[in-house]
Amino acid sequence: MTSAAMAISKHHNIRFKLTLLVACSLLAACQQGVKPGGSTTQTIGGLLDRNGQNPDRLMMEKIAPKKIVDIDAETQRVEAAALSHYESVLSMESAPGVRAEAMRRSADLRIEAAGQGLDINMDEVALAAGLYQNLLAEFPDYPNNDHVVYQLARAYDLSGRSELAIDTLRGLANDYPMSSRANDALFRSAEMLYLRKRYDEASAQYKKLVSQNSTMPYWQMAQYKYAWSQYQLNHTDEAIAAFTAILTQLKMRSEVNSIGQLVALVAPTQAELVRDSLRGLTLALAAKPEGHSINSYFAALPGNQFYPLVYNSLGDLLLRKKRYTDAASVFDAFASAYPQHELAISHSEKAIAAYKQGGFTALMVAAQEAYVDRYAVDLLAQDGADIAAAKLALLHGYMNDVLDYRHAEAQQTPKVDSELRHSRFIAVAARYRTMLTMFPSDSAFAKTNMRYADALYDGGELNAAAEQYARVAYDLASPDKPADAALASVKAYREFLDAAPNAERDAAQKAVIAASARLASTFPQHPERSRILLASAEDLYRLNRYDDAIAICVPLLADGQWPELSLQRKALSVTADAYFAQENFTQAEIYYSQLMPMLVADSELRKTAADRLAVSVYRRAETARTSGNSTLAAKLFLRAAELSPNAELRANASFDAAGQFYVIENWLKTASVLQAFQREFPGHAMAAESDKLLADTFQKSSQPALAAAVYSRIAQHHDTDIETRRQASVMAAKLYDQAGQRAQARTAIESYVAQFPEPLLEAQQFRQRLANMAPVYSAAHLRWLREIVAADKRAATPLPASQLLAADASLQLAMLDVRNANKVELRLPITSSLPRRQRAMETAIDSLARAASYGFADITTVAGHELGDLFRHFAHALMKSEKPKGLSGDVLEEYALLLEEQAYPFEEKAITAFEANVARVKDGVWTAGMRKSLVALAELAPAKYGKQPQLENSYDSLN
Template identity: 25%
Template sequence: MLAGPAAGQESFRVELGRDGETLADMHPVFLTFENRPLPAISPEEVARRYRRLFETSGEPEVRVDALNRLAQIRDRSGLELGLSAEQEVGLYRDALASYEAILSRGAFSGRLDELLYQMAKAYALTGQPGRSVERLEQLVGLYPDSPLVPEAQFRIAEAAFAGGQYPKAESHYQALLAGSGRPDLKAKARYMMGWSQFKQGEAAWRRATITFMAVLDQFLPDAPSLARVPEASIDTLDDTLRVLAMMAARTGGVAALDTWLARAPTLPAWAALLYDRLADVYTQQGRFEEAVAVNQAFVNRYPQHPTVPDFRDQIISVWQAAGQPDRAEGARADYVAAYREDAAYRRLDARHQERWRRFARAWADSRYVNASALRRAGDLAGAAEWYAPAAAEYQRLAMRVVAPGPLWRLAGDAWLGAGRQAPALAAFRTAGYQVPGYDAAVDSAWAEVRVLIDRVGRLAAADQSLALVSLSAAVDRFTETYPDDPRGTGALADVAGRWLTLGNGNRAQVYARRVQVHPLAQPSERYAAWLVTARVRQAAGAFASAERAWRQALALHHGAGTEAAREEAKLRRQLAESIYHQGAQAADQGDVPLAVAHFLRIETVLPGSEVAIQGRFDAANTLLRASQWQDAIHQLQRFRHDYPDHPLAVRIRDKLVLAYSRSGQPRRAADELLARARDLANPWPDRLRAAELYHDAGDIEARNALYRQYLATSPVPIEGPDHRRLQRLRHRLLSTEAIPEPWHEALVRAELDSPWHSDQTLAWATDSAWVLARRAADRFRSLPLVQPLEDALARKERALAAVRQRLEQAERLGGEAVRSQVLFLRAELYRQLARDLMASEVPGSLNELEALQYRVLLEEEAYPFEEEAIALHEANHQRITKTGYDEWIGKSLEALARMHPGRYQRQVRWMEWHPEVTNDGA
């Protein structure tokens, strides 16, 4: 039984899977002499027999082999052997004697290195670590090439570490690592060597960092390994990172990390974990500023590292842990800012994208709230500075969420608060029309309409056109997309009114019509639409259609109170004006009955109004223009009777004057003018017109009375027509008055004093001058030369002077045409004076001689007058060469023949002479 297993030994292995981390908790390792399948009996029975063999055998080798078999059965079958911990320790304590006995004989069928190893294990299990280490050191010293040396080195180092002998532990771990041990054992050794170095103090920390970093390199060689860490290695890695972080925290923090990592040719996969662990250390120590600095340092140094979002997130957590919400908010803002750009955002994984959306929403909300508070406080400029970034963030966020409708709506509100209408409108439009399933889409669409309405309202009329085009498009879009929303009809009515204000009647009419036929339109909206239609049609001259529209609006108008009454009055006035314009159109087209009918029916719509009064007035005018004089007179008289104090009534008299004049009633026309003149500051234009009408009517007495009154005011002509008119009045008076002399005198004097003349006025004045001259000549002739002659002669000379003056006036007025007559009459005056002087009475007191002498003296006195008469007649005679022969020259020749017969009493035949004209006109 014993020889077989010994001879069949094939290999030696050490079971480490169940070993403890220190010698104190290790199980002994058994040598496996044979690796055969278990016998075809129950494991429990086999174990019972080996235990009995161990208890009954006195051979050390047999006992050791029995224990090995028991361990093998337990390991391979997984069965418990029924031994308590105390019993198991007792077994191994008993086995130690067998181990020592074999070792003391120096003879062993197996390998002594294996025996030493098992003895060390047994000593360790039975609580004798010193003896265990001695056997392990003996194994290492005697058998350096044994495959059990790495395990022995590890156990020796473990014992040294447990005993605080850290340099010795480091030495044995280093020896193991330099040898050819198993990778898992070397991994443990490297890890423990790092701790051994760490325990030796800061002087050995440089070696410790290198060792621990090698541990990390082994477990985490690349980025994929970070996601495949075995559960059994988690604690080891965690402790490694923790101790490295502790050393960094005590030796420079981030600077220490930079120094350590600089030794690697490339950034290790685990570098982010190390930064993270250092930040955790600082946070646990309450050193929050330094914790943030570590996270920020990693972000700054490795901005493209995939873990940067985690570090940014951790900064937020640190500030929150520090109880500094403002700085945490700032960190969230930095996080949001770092991934605002689409490219950066797309590089985030789903978890961080969700976090960015959450942070961005909170960031935008906080700015929106601050902006709203400033706006409520009246600080619009400050509010705009907060609204703008909130709007941009909402808009960016809206493009990164599944249901963006509310965000687009918020973006629109914020842009509007920032005074940025263009992006606000785009945001409202997106929320209103491009987000399926958004339950508040209609309100967003309406917000776009309201913003555009407000914008148009704030612009000057000259700048509204383009803005109104945009508003119209928005209203069209709203009403087409949401036809059942009651706000649409109000917007349509508003747009119609605005297009009307800008003068685009066609567009205004289109929108007004849509309101009029819309089933949801309210009466007030239809009322506004009919107002637009009425104004458009009225502006276009379609007054009949306008009248119908005004009547529709009037039917829809409701309300009470002063304002409503004023509004109704305006409507009625517009209706009345549309009727008035129909009348004007009919009048222009020559349809007098229709025009008059329209004008007169205005009063049924708006009685007593200005437009109704104007209609009455224009009805009369229309009849006047159509020469329907009697109907016109009737309407004019009615108008004056109904509206005697209206300003238009002043013009009635003129129109009546015209109607009376044209209808053959000049006397009534004159009466109208005189009646009006009574109320005028300057009545004479009307009175003179009345005089002319009396003249036309043949009422000379009434005419002359007005002429006399006017001329009594001594009017002064301002220009030629005034002078000619006054002369005509004087001429008419002297032609019809019983005593015309004053008018002859006035006519002559006015013509002589005036710078303006006409052939007619000169002729009139010349005639009057001759009349006055003849009357003066008659008076001259009628004065006798009686005693006392001196006085009579003085009177005669004065009369002669008067006649000469009149003749001079006649000559000035008649010119060359009357000069012959004037010369003749002047000569005859002197001749008459000579005759009268010769025939004058001789004083009775004279004797005959004295009487004779007296007559000689008279002849001597008369002779010069006769000579003067001859000279004047001769002067007249001499005019023949200049003017030719006329009647008065002939009379002068006859007079000369009587006065100077020797020279002038001849038979003379006067012929006209014409110069010879040749065939060529020469």
């Protein structure tokens, strides 16, 4: 507000306040004529009517204008005088109407004064609020109470009690609906609620105003604020409807495409409201959960004319919010819904730009594809117009973007997904074809044609690709790298040849040859010439035309002019492979030997070449062996083993070399090669055979211990037949014996017995050998004797030889029992030692009986003699037994006679046993045991058997 305007305002305030002073004087005069105790009942309204104080029809005399020098000072003076007057009125017993009016006017002046400056006088506001409250309480029928309530709300607001101010204003609207201040109260309370973000309550207040007649002063602003309240509450549909209603009221008769056109439809004072309503509509549309789909929105508003502006505004808003895909969708929605609209193409371009700005390349390309499909034909038809030239350039750029992306997408498609990959390349090829058709004068035509050929090639259209490559190489002017295109043409034809069905192979072969020849003649310095020739040689090799392949490669090798080493390697490889296929192993070996140093270590090509080189040498060795040249064969077999990366061939070659050394009796080399073979191939199928050959080699070279060790190993080969293993075990034992290695021999024999219980006799003999190797009566000696006896008992079919061994073992065990019995001395107390001797004798007698039970004369007669000798020893032991202490003289002699009497029966038993043993002579038997018994009889009964020499000579004659 200007200073002049402020002065005028103050002047009017002074006039108003002077008028109030005059009115107060009249009130005082009226008060003098009213008697408080009068009988007439008066109301505030009647009193006001009678005294002309009704605010709606206040009548005053005109006061002559007074020139005021200091307006501010005069104002303060007038206000102070008025307040002083009203206070004096209130202090007196005034008429009700006068008092009520004085209270209201006093409060109004205080509120007016309190709100004049920047700093609010809270004391004055509080006094004013108190006056308003008292007025309402004292005069509930005061006709101007709506004003009082309104001013009370203002007092609450000035004092910072906003909630009371809001409630008071809402109460005014509810309690005084017909008041001229009702709508003002509604709007102000709504505004206060909105400022405090209590949008739900504010919306309800605004809605009450909007529901009234549109001519109401606050109606348009309330409608605008109601729409924003709904937006703030996220009631997007209600907000959209409210904002739309504001814009629809503009009654647009033609299409509005810009903000300027929209604002031109309203008065300048409403321009901002309309502009902001458009902004609110776009914000609400952007906030919808389904995401700005406005085609359905406008479908429900037929005939409205501001749709281009909303589409554009919404798209721009979404762009500013960096919601690029949403913005693009809005622009694209317009182009889709209104394809004939003049803005459709520009909106499609905006959609593409939005995708690009957001970095959504895939979506941008899809939009560019749609653009090309939708507008290309029309744009080409407009060629020549200025605008068409720019659009054609844009179209060209879009098509390039699409081709770049789709071609890369096809290239990145996994080869395992062959169908998708094929379809993508074919689709890209079709777009290249369209590009070439649309822009035949393009400066990059040849490059595009080359990429077209690439797409055909990657899509599997090899013949078509080869033709397009040839077109680039030979037909187009100024192509980029025509030699490369020529080479690609050959490559495409060649690949078609590889995949061509039989019916088309001849034609495909001719195409390859023709393309190769054309390249060679057109580009004689082509760096790939050698490579192309070698590729032809490889083709011939695959066709089994080995002589033709060799005819190409050998001159190239002789020339030695190679642009790169890999071509020389390939020539050597094809040549060597061709000779190898012809089984010309001598030539194959020559070329493979030249090739090997040129190959990368551990490469697959080197492994293959090394394998074939080794095979070539191996085949030569076989030829030498067949011809009887074992020395050469052995040498070649060894070389093949050294060369081959193939373990199986190395094994075979090594074994075969050993065999040839064996043939020429080179025992040292044979053993060396076989041992190396066994170290390298421990689990090989020929391991057992190599052991046999190695063992035989050691035997022949007089190395029994080494041979025995190998035979022991053969005996453990579980995949070798059992008889071979058994014989090997036998040989191991014998050879260890022969070598004087008793411990190893014992181990070998024990291994044999454990593995081969059959045949029985051989196992028994080895057990007997083990028993003999152990010290007599040692644990090992006794163990093997018992094993001999037990094994014979287990035999299903008894063998005489085995039984003889078992009988002899049984006798040896019995002799131990006899020995143990004879060792038991008869000591005092005799009652203790004698039973032990008797038990030991019983054990010995049983053992001798078992040995004799086998029925072999030699064994039986020895057992018989030992039985008699057992009794004789017992009788002797009785005679020599320990005498009780204290015996002497006759007693001692008598004790000796008693022992003699006890021993005599056992001597008789011994004689009986010896005689029974000697009596076998009647059966024509005479053995060492019988001879010993006869000697014993001569000692025990000399009278009868004293002529021993004559008897022995007589019995010996029986043998």
